[in-house]
Amino acid sequence: xxxxxxxxxxRTKLTAVILISSxxxxxxxxALLLGIFSITFIIALxxxxxxxxxxxxxxxxxxxxxxxxxxxxxxxxxxxxxRIGSITLLTIDGFTKGILLAIRMCIIIISATIISTSSPRExxxxxIQWKIPYEIAFMVSIGIRFLPLFVDEIKDTVNAIQLRxxxxxxxxxxxxxxxxxxxxxxxxxxxxxxxxxxSIAMESKGFGxxxxxxxxxxxxxxxxxxxxxxxxxxxAFTIVTVxxx
Amino acid sequence: xxxxxxxxxxxxxxxxxFIIKDVSLKLLKEDFTGVIGPNGGxxxxxxxxxxxxxxxxxxxxxxxGLNSQDLKLGAIGKRVGYLFQNPERQIFAPTVEEDLxxxxxxxxxxxxxxxxxxxxxxxxxxxxxxANQFPFTLSQGEKQRLALAGTLxxxxxxxxxxxPTTGLDxxxxxxxxxxxxxxxxxxxxxxxxxxxDDFINNLSTRIIQLIGGEIVADKRK
Ligand SMILES: Nc1ncnc2c1ncn2[C@@H]1O[C@H](COP(=O)(O)OP(=O)(O)OP(=O)(O)O)[C@@H](O)[C@H]1O
Ligand SMILES: [Mg+2]
Numbered sequence: 001x002x003x004x005x006x007x008x009x010x011r012t013k014l015t016a017v018i019l020i021s022s023x024x025x026x027x028x029x030x031a032l033l034l035g036i037f038s039i040t041f042i043i044a045l046x047x048x049x050x051x052x053x054x055x056x057x058x059x060x061x062x063x064x065x066x067x068x069x070x071x072x073x074x075x076x077x078x079x080x081x082x083r084i085g086s087i088t089l090l091t092i093d094g095f096t097k098g099i100l101l102a103i104r105m106c107i108i109i110i111s112a113t114i115i116s117t118s119s120p121r122e123x124x125x126x127x128i129q130w131k132i133p134y135e136i137a138f139m140v141s142i143g144i145r146f147l148p149l150f151v152d153e154i155k156d157t158v159n160a161i162q163l164r165x166x167x168x169x170x171x172x173x174x175x176x177x178x179x180x181x182x183x184x185x186x187x188x189x190x191x192x193x194x195x196x197x198x199s200i201a202m203e204s205k206g207f208g209x210x211x212x213x214x215x216x217x218x219x220x221x222x223x224x225x226x227x228x229x230x231x232x233x234x235x236a237f238t239i240v241t242v243x244x245x
Numbered sequence: 246x247x248x249x250x251x252x253x254x255x256x257x258x259x260x261x262x263f264i265i266k267d268v269s270l271k272l273l274k275e276d277f278t279g280v281i282g283p284n285g286g287x288x289x290x291x292x293x294x295x296x297x298x299x300x301x302x303x304x305x306x307x308x309x310g311l312n313s314q315d316l317k318l319g320a321i322g323k324r325v326g327y328l329f330q331n332p333e334r335q336i337f338a339p340t341v342e343e344d345l346x347x348x349x350x351x352x353x354x355x356x357x358x359x360x361x362x363x364x365x366x367x368x369x370x371x372x373x374x375x376a377n378q379f380p381f382t383l384s385q386g387e388k389q390r391l392a393l394a395g396t397l398x399x400x401x402x403x404x405x406x407x408x409p410t411t412g413l414d415x416x417x418x419x420x421x422x423x424x425x426x427x428x429x430x431x432x433x434x435x436x437x438x439x440x441x442d443d444f445i446n447n448l449s450t451r452i453i454q455l456i457g458g459e460i461v462a463d464k465r466k
Contacts, residue, residue, distance in 0.1 A: 167319030
């Protein structure tokens with residue numbers, strides 16, 4: 001069911017994202033969550049996301065999930081699943097909690113990619129037409145636009161540090177912590193300076209002077225949008241009913 | 246064999262079209278190689294390929310005889326010094342002095358020696374009066390000098406400089422020219438990417454022109 005991405009109204013996508021992430025937070029049943037996960041994945045594909053890129057995103061998070069599972073285990077006093085000496089590494093309770101959290105995060109991450117198939121401009125317009133104040137809508141769109149740049153910046157900085165002849169994998173843990181602070185430093189500093197520049201530029205262009213803005217471009221919901229939104233709502237409702245009943 | 250060899254190298258970012266198209270080059274330590282060309286011609290991309298920061302999509306890059314595909318950035322950094330087009334990319338520490346010295350400290354070099362080197366570099370790039378300043382609020386030219394000093398303090402045997410003269414005033418540019426000439430006498434090889442004709446003509450022994458990802462001219466003086 002490949003729908004051409006630009007035809008779908010950003011509000012339809014926002015509806016999907018909001019419903020999906022609410023479900024992910026609400027539901028605590030692994031089987032249901034797995035179901036929601038696969039549905040989310042299919043919806044994301046339908047909106048024109050690249051499946052390989054999605055898998056890559058999730059692969060990078062695998063380590064984090066392992067850590068979550070172990071940490072959850074160490075804080076829960078359940079039946080031990082795996083232990084080394086007297087230290088319990090995994091408990092059934094911790095394992096389930098960790099898995100739940102991991103699936104939830106996957107669902108939310110994938111659902112977030114749905115909205116990224118709309119341009120920030122369209123998203124702002126969609127939010128405005130939902131009567132959300134322009135300032136807030138604008139900030140959301142800046143966030144969406146800057147996130148990938150932010151990731152690139154961190155990568156660049158890690159590269160640049162290594163280019164000073166530092167071989168990360170040969171460095172003891174203690175010193176490695178110090179290196180992470182050197183990564184954070186420029187990222188935070190340049191982000192702060194960027195936002196300062198941006199706010200000056202915005203003000204000099206008269207941002208926020210007029211209480212009401214008019215927009216040239218108006219979004220219009222099509223039949224497909226209404227159908228999809230209805231389908232999402234019915235779907236979400238069904239899942240909740242199944243969960244509660 | 247050159248210090249850096251590119252054999253039929255093509256490169257593209259993700260799924261886009263090729264930015265570098267079938268480029269072969271031998272870069273010698275004896276040369277001062279200038280890379281020129283219009284905006285978006287692929288100079289920075291080529292420089293990053295030479296330094297092993299980007300890996301070729303097709304073809305091979307050899308740095309000091311080793312395939313860049315197998316080299317970790319940390320290992321490359323011990324051989325090649327790279328100056329990013331944007332100096333903010335390579336400033337890391339809360340003070341100018343710490344920024345210069347942190348890599349040496351992490352490598353476990355003796356304190357006394359680090360101190361001497363830092364003084365030497367701050368002298369060379371006129372950063373002494375800024376030693377305890379917060380580097381991110383320095384002026385553009387000061388940031389550029391700090392980034393250069395931070396690259397050179399590791400004693401690289403080959404340098405790749407992306408637009409090293411941006412933000413430098415005429416006097417500082419002259420000084421940079423002299424510093425680079427001195428380095429060359431010490432046997433350090435160099436590639437610099439620049440739009441600055443004076444600078445290129447003054448320093449280079451070889452000029453490569455890159456347009457649309459292809460080498461359209463490669464002249465030796
Ligand atoms: N990270 C990236 N992802 C996708 N495309 C990129 C990326 N970096 C550069 N490009 C594209 O590659 C092309 C060459 O860029 P490059 O930075 O190598 O040019 P340049 O010759 O250094 O230009 P300038 O003189 O402006 O510094 C440009 O069209 C640019 O849009
Ligand atoms: Mg460039």
